[in-house]
Amino acid sequence: xxxxxxxxxxxxxxxxxxxFILGISLLGLSLSEYRISMAYSDIPRAxxxxxxxxxxxxxxxxxxxADGEYKIKKSIDMEIGKIKRNGYNTDKExxxxxxxxxxxxxxDFINGIHSLPSTSGSTIVIDVTFDDIIDKNKTDNNxxxxxxxxxxxxxxxxxxLKDGTDHNNxxxxxxxxxxxxxxxxxxxxxxxxITFDFSQTDPDNxxxxxxxKIE
Numbered sequence: 001x002x003x004x005x006x007x008x009x010x011x012x013x014x015x016x017x018x019x020f021i022l023g024i025s026l027l028g029l030s031l032s033e034y035r036i037s038m039a040y041s042d043i044p045r046a047x048x049x050x051x052x053x054x055x056x057x058x059x060x061x062x063x064x065x066a067d068g069e070y071k072i073k074k075s076i077d078m079e080i081g082k083i084k085r086n087g088y089n090t091d092k093e094x095x096x097x098x099x100x101x102x103x104x105x106x107x108d109f110i111n112g113i114h115s116l117p118s119t120s121g122s123t124i125v126i127d128v129t130f131d132d133i134i135d136k137n138k139t140d141n142n143x144x145x146x147x148x149x150x151x152x153x154x155x156x157x158x159x160x161l162k163d164g165t166d167h168n169n170x171x172x173x174x175x176x177x178x179x180x181x182x183x184x185x186x187x188x189x190x191x192x193x194i195t196f197d198f199s200q201t202d203p204d205n206x207x208x209x210x211x212x213k214i215e
Contacts, residue, residue, distance in 0.1 A: 045122070046183040047214050050190035053126045053179025054212065060113045061175065061196055062207060070206075072109050073171055073198040079105040080170060090159035092143050095135060095166055102133050102170040110175075125180040136168050137161060171198035174210070190214045 063071050079101035088094040110128045137143055146157045161167075172195070179190040193210040200206050 042183050042186040046181045046186040046188040049122055049124050049181025050179045050188040050214050053124045054177050054190045054192045057128055057177045070198050075105040075109055076102050091161045092159035099133050106130055123182040127178040129176045131174045169199050
């Protein structure tokens with residue numbers, strides 16, 4: 001009789017052990033699935049942060065001041081306004097000085113763009129570059145030397161614009177943005193290429209998105 005009781009006790013212990021092991025396994029599986037689901041739920045948040053970085057730059061360039069002027073265009077106008085024609089010997093030098101001023105204004109504006117305030121457990125990293133404004137007249141071969149008067153009593157004026165106008169569009173440039181959204185251990189990267197043309201009169205034509213990707 002005692003042998004049967006001993007066998008029954010061993011049997012119960014075996015069943016209990018198996019149930020315990022099964023329970024631990026199920027608990028571990030449940031925890032694993034929970035961690036996976038939480039990780040997947042973190043991915044959209046990281047993507048949102050990366051996209052927020054791209055939008056932060058876009059909205060900064062589209063921002064207007066109290067007078068309804070685009071801040072970046074106003075900055076460019078102020079820099080170009082410092083360039084006086086009589087301060088340069090040739091049109092080429094004058095145009096190059098204005099181009100340099102316009103590029104400086106854009107660089108200073110970009111340096112003033114900061115990442116969005118980060119929330120708990122999140123980070124946004126933003127890097128912005130842009131295509132420099134170039135001397136369009138140089139590529140179009142619009143500079144000529146002009147002789148005034150009757151030889152040899154006249155004078156030679158060098159590097160003069162053919163039609164006397166400046167063909168450059170100082171308000172058109174393309175910005176390249178790289179944004180990194182980090183939430184907990186999840187990182188997502190965003191890239192965008194946006195062309196801004198502030199010489200346009202229609203606000204809908206000022207911003208052109210050439211590429212926008214989150215991965």
